[in-house]
Amino acid sequence: MQFRVGLGYDSHRFALDRPLVIGGIRIPFDKGLAAHSDGDVLIHAICDALLGAAALKDIGTHFPDNDGQYQNIDSKILLGKVVDLLEEKGWSINNLDCTLILEEPKMKPHIDNMVATLAPILHLDADRLSIKAKTNERMGYTGQKEGVAAMAIVSLIQS
Numbered sequence: 001m002q003f004r005v006g007l008g009y010d011s012h013r014f015a016l017d018r019p020l021v022i023g024g025i026r027i028p029f030d031k032g033l034a035a036h037s038d039g040d041v042l043i044h045a046i047c048d049a050l051l052g053a054a055a056l057k058d059i060g061t062h063f064p065d066n067d068g069q070y071q072n073i074d075s076k077i078l079l080g081k082v083v084d085l086l087e088e089k090g091w092s093i094n095n096l097d098c099t100l101i102l103e104e105p106k107m108k109p110h111i112d113n114m115v116a117t118l119a120p121i122l123h124l125d126a127d128r129l130s131i132k133a134k135t136n137e138r139m140g141y142t143g144q145k146e147g148v149a150a151m152a153i154v155s156l157i158q159s
Contacts, residue, residue, distance in 0.1 A: 002158040003094070006053025010044035013147035022100065022107070022148065023114030023131060024076045024121070029105045033148060036065035040075035042100060042114070042131070045150040046122075047075075047082045053156045054091050079121050086156070093124050094155040100133040101142045101149040107133035 018032025023042045033039030047059040056062075062085075063070050063078050070078075086092075100107055111131050119126045136143035 004053040004055075004091070004156045004158070006049040006051070006154045006156065008045040008047065008049030008052060008152040008154075009150070010041045010048065010059075011141075011147055011149040012039045012041050013141070014145070015039075020105070021075070022150075023110065024079075024117040025110060025113050027105055027107075027110055037063070037070055037073045037078065038075050041148050041150040042098060042152070043075035043079050043118070045152040046096065046098065046118070046154070047079055049096070049152040049154040050082050050086055050093070050156070053154050054086055054089055056085065056089070076117070076121055079118070083122060087123075090158045091156045092158075093122055093128070094157050095128040095130075096122065096124065096152060096154045097130045098132065098150065098152040100131070101136055101151070102133065102147075103135050103138065103143060103145050 012033035012035050014031040015034035020027045020029040020032045021038045021040045114131050115126050115129050119129050141147050
């Protein structure tokens with residue numbers, strides 16, 4: 001049996017006239033995130049963690065932002081494709097731990113819905129998926145409410 005660990009990170013700045021999608025769900029807010037896809041920073045960080053753990057490069061390699069088929073795509077679709085790729089290579093997820101970094105909107109009311117949305121796509125029991133949110137104490141671009149960042153760390157098992 002082989003074990004691997006992967007770390008993912010993503011960030012996007014806020015933009016007007018876009019929906020805010022984080023963790024696969026739409027969050028009521030007056031701004032969304034600027035991106036080629038739907039801008040879901042959490043899913044993008046998860047994808048990079050999964051791909052990195054399996055030594056399969058990164059999300060931009062598999063879904064380049066200059067490819068029109070990914071314009072405004074629902075990132076849950078991308079996550080499903082990454083999970084399929086990992087499973088083809090014999091990998092399964094042991095556990096996944098994620099942190100969102102933003103001042104607003106508050107994420108606590110949405111985290112259970114994020115877990116319920118993402119766990120089935122990941123083929124993971126909900127008790128092996130952790131999503132947390134932190135502020136940056138008003139420091140840096142997330143602290144100044146200019147955008148959102150996300151980190152994810154994953155443990156994979158290959159039998």
